[in-house]
Amino acid sequence: MSVPELYLIDGSAYIYRAYHAVKPLSTAGGLPTHAVYGFASILRRLLKEREPQYLAMAFDTRGPVFRHRLYERYKANRPPMPEDLAQQIPYIRQLVLAHRILLLEQDDQEADDLIASAAAMAVRQGYKVVVVSGDKDLLQLVSSEVSLWDPMNDRVMNEAAVVEKYGLPPTRLLDYFALTGDSSDNIPGVPGVGPKTAQKLIAEYGDLENLYRHIDTLKASKSIQQIREHRAEAFLSRDLVRLNMAAVVPEEMDRYRAVQPDLEQLRGLLTELEFHSLLKDTAQAAKVDTARFDLVRDAEGLAQLEARLATTRLLAIDTETDSLDPLRARLVGVSLAVEEGDAWYLPCGHCDTEGKPVAGQLSLDQLTAFLRPLLEGREIVTIGHNLKFDLAILASPRNGAIRLSGPLYDTMIGAWLLDPDRHSYKLDDLCQEIDIRMTTFAEVTAGDKAADAFCRVGLEAAKNYSCEDVYGAIRLYLHQRPLLVQANLLSLLQEVESPLVPVLAAMEREGIRVDGDRLAALADEFGQRLEDDEQRIYDAAGMRFNINSPKQLGEVLFDRLQLPKGRKTKTGWSTDVKVLENLSLTHELPALILQYRNLAKLKSTYVDKLASLQNPATGRVHTSFNQCGTATGRLSSSNPNLQNIPIRTEEGRRIRSAFIATEGCFLLAADYSQIDLRVLAHYSEDRELLAAFRGGQDIHRRTAAEIFFVAPELVTSEMRRVAKTINFGIVYGMSSFGLASQLRVSRKDAQTFIDRYFAHFSGIREFMGAVVVQARQDGFVTTLLGRRRYLPDIKSSNRVQREFAERTAINTPIQGTAADIIKLAMIQVDSELERRQCRTRLLLQIHDELVLEVPEEELEEVSTLVQDCMESAMALRVPLVVHLGHGSSLEKGE
DSSP states (O other), rough: OOOOEEEEEEEEHHHHHHHHHHHHOOTTOOOBOOOHHHHHHHHHHHHHHHOOOOOEOOOSSSSSSHHHHTTTTTTTSSSOHHHHHHTTTTHHHHHHHHHTEEEETTTTTOOHHHHHHHEEEEEHHEEEEEEOHHHHHHGGGGGSSSSEEEETTTTEOHHHHHHHHHHGGGGGHHHHHHHHOGGGGTBBBOOOOHHHHHHHHHHHSSSSHHHHGGGGGOOOOHHHHHHHTTTHHHHHHHHSSSSOOOOOOOOOGGGOOOOOHHHHHHHHHHTTTTTHHHHHHSSSBBBBBOOOOOOOOSHHHHHHHHHHHTTOSSEEEEEEEEEEEEOOOOOEEEEOOOOSOOOEEEEOOOOOTTTTTTTTOOOOOHHHHHHHHHHSSSSEEEEEEEHHHHHHHHHHHEEEEEOSSSSSSEEHHHHHHHHHHHHHEEEEEEHHHOOBOOOOOOHHTTTTOTGHHHHHOOOHHHHHHHHHHHHHHHHHHHHHHHHHHTTTOOHIIIIHHHHHHHHHHHHHHOEEEEEEEHHHHHHHHHHHHHHHHHHHHHHHTTTTOTTTTTHHHHHIIIIIOOOOOOOOEEEEEOOOOHHHHTTTTHHHHHHHHHHHHHHHHHHHHHHIHHHHHTTTTEEOOOOETTTTSSSSOOEEEEEOOSOOOOOHHHHHHHHHHTOHHHHEEEOOOOOOOSSSHHHHHHHHOHHEEEEEEEEOHHHHHHHHHHHHOOOOGGGGGGHHHHHHHHHHHHTTOOHHHHHHHHHHHHHHHHHHHHHHHHHHSSHHHHHHHHHHHHHHHHHEEEEEOOOOOEOGGGSSSHHHHHHHHHHHHHHHHHHHHHHHHHHHHHHHHHHHHHHTOOOEEEEEEEEEEEEEEEEEEGGHHHHHHHHHHHTTSOOSSSSEEEEEEEEEEETOOO
């Protein structure tokens, strides 16, 4: 029969270790959480790996302890607890209490003393003890019954390990520590006596008493003289290091028995702290009760459901398909749910392992005939998670071409508006936080990884899985809506983000045509140029090497060519863009490397990628727009990423030339002119900036005239370039260091430019200062439409983190408002095109630019329509200006 073990955790030590080991984290509201997260991770590992039957957590008491009476200077050199750590202590205590772990605390005693006393008590009762700590002082306790485990480095210290490390048994460590002292605790020890001398003396004489009995017989040395002169300090240090084995701790071992945590309390705490991964792994939510989920398999069931939904004004929907590609996917089934908690699954495409349709399900015609009047003809609030996918599936002709007509509510977007910086917006993770545990796709498909795996899921299992999704979505809606109202975000969702969903779904469905021959030609050309560049690089280096290896490139640049070294990383000297740009002033090789990297990236990211993603049937590529991809509100896109097509380089323009219009059509490109600066003018109300935009002046020329003290007509192209860099740099909170790097001037000159800029545009400086003050007060900033960006680091004691948060505070209202403006423009353009029944289609949104495919006969009308919609999207204190261009390709639309 195995001997039971008691785990005694040094809670106070791990608070500090977690605080320093985990990079700063905080909630959306600004509460620092990294110490709590690190502590929770350690505790989770202990509980998971060791599964202790008995355990307790020891914490230091507040205020002085008995050791301070022995030595007033005990721990006197320790700095006060950091403010951001002090904020987290109550949450760490709550975490321990939520796990229902026995807390050991006592006035006048430290955690080490409580651990020592509990260990002695447990050993007397026949238990083994595992001390969970990294504190060397606790090694005094190690014996045949007591070991020490440090989970942060997974090191176990038993008697043999102590002897191996210190050359002494645990019973001799007290006297050893008395000689060496401990600077972290301000324990003096004997000056000048290090570990080697202390080990040798204690190994020979056993303890301090015997050492001092023989002190006069020892060979004279500086160390021996110090030991002789500092006898009092040695014995004082031993008293300070000695663990108190008689502190008051519970004697009843049942008090230490591990029990199940208080899941409700734990779940609430982890949710408050926004520990989404720990919440999912530690505090499993309740499984959904499927009693109110029904399977609709025939006409009679449809009739009953139709009657049930006749008066509902709130309906959650989710589609199940045989593919994640909305252009190819076919419906397998649809689930519906209402506010009261009832849900239904309507299967239509399930099959057996041989691909034959299973009995007892609806036909696609039956399903679509039921859904069409429900979704198209009534003003139902349609709820879903990632509704853009469901809209695309239902709108496909192969799935009935159903178009949702009522207002939409996407719970993914709701979660994003409430917390735009969170890592996951998955339905399962969001539901976990409101105490709903979802069945995973892997579980319902029994690990089948085929794209059409759901087709082969049994009807009953499919019903439960799909109904869980709509049940979870409607519960999220009920949870999120009051929070959105409280944060003044509901109108942003209802008037901007929700109406944008069907617009984006239609854009994805349309795609944009690409010239496959043009891409092939560019691939060949760029490939040849890369080969030529490789040879020039080898010639400049005087040797062949792996150009894509930072290590080998560093060796060539800094060892072979002896170029000035810059910033060092863990793997060696940095060879990033900034380093190479600086080095290119002194040698041709870095410039050739930059040229090679840029061209290689363009070829792989765009030329090769576009060719691989081209739909062979239509010749078009279909990007995926992500509404929840950025914290500023801007859209992102993927497969392919069309947000970052370069336009200022010759190669970038040639890539854009591969995007072409359908025969008989033009590509119309409509681009906002300097929208970020116009938003800045609105916010800052700077008199000079307002006058420049209202007067239709070239803002960069005007700025150049002011910072170079010349008349506008004498501004050179180089002066204007500098001014343009400053104008846009100010929007992004650029420092003098950043500006100096971009302009390749001294930091002093860069600061002079910035000072002159703010002297002329004084309203901008006042605005920037006011935004930071307000952000520090509120913990967040907003756009003109109320979009929020939380800034937890705005009060950070870390200067780098705080200044980054301040720059974000300045930039977010500007960039976020610009994002809101173009979203409003997209909604208005789409609505007006539909109202006029135009054949023109909106295809792309690339930052501040909209791209449309326009039949030749509609070009004049649509050009006017687009310009009017975009320029009137939002009323600012300065006019919005849109530049239009059209052509047979996107390059010619510039």
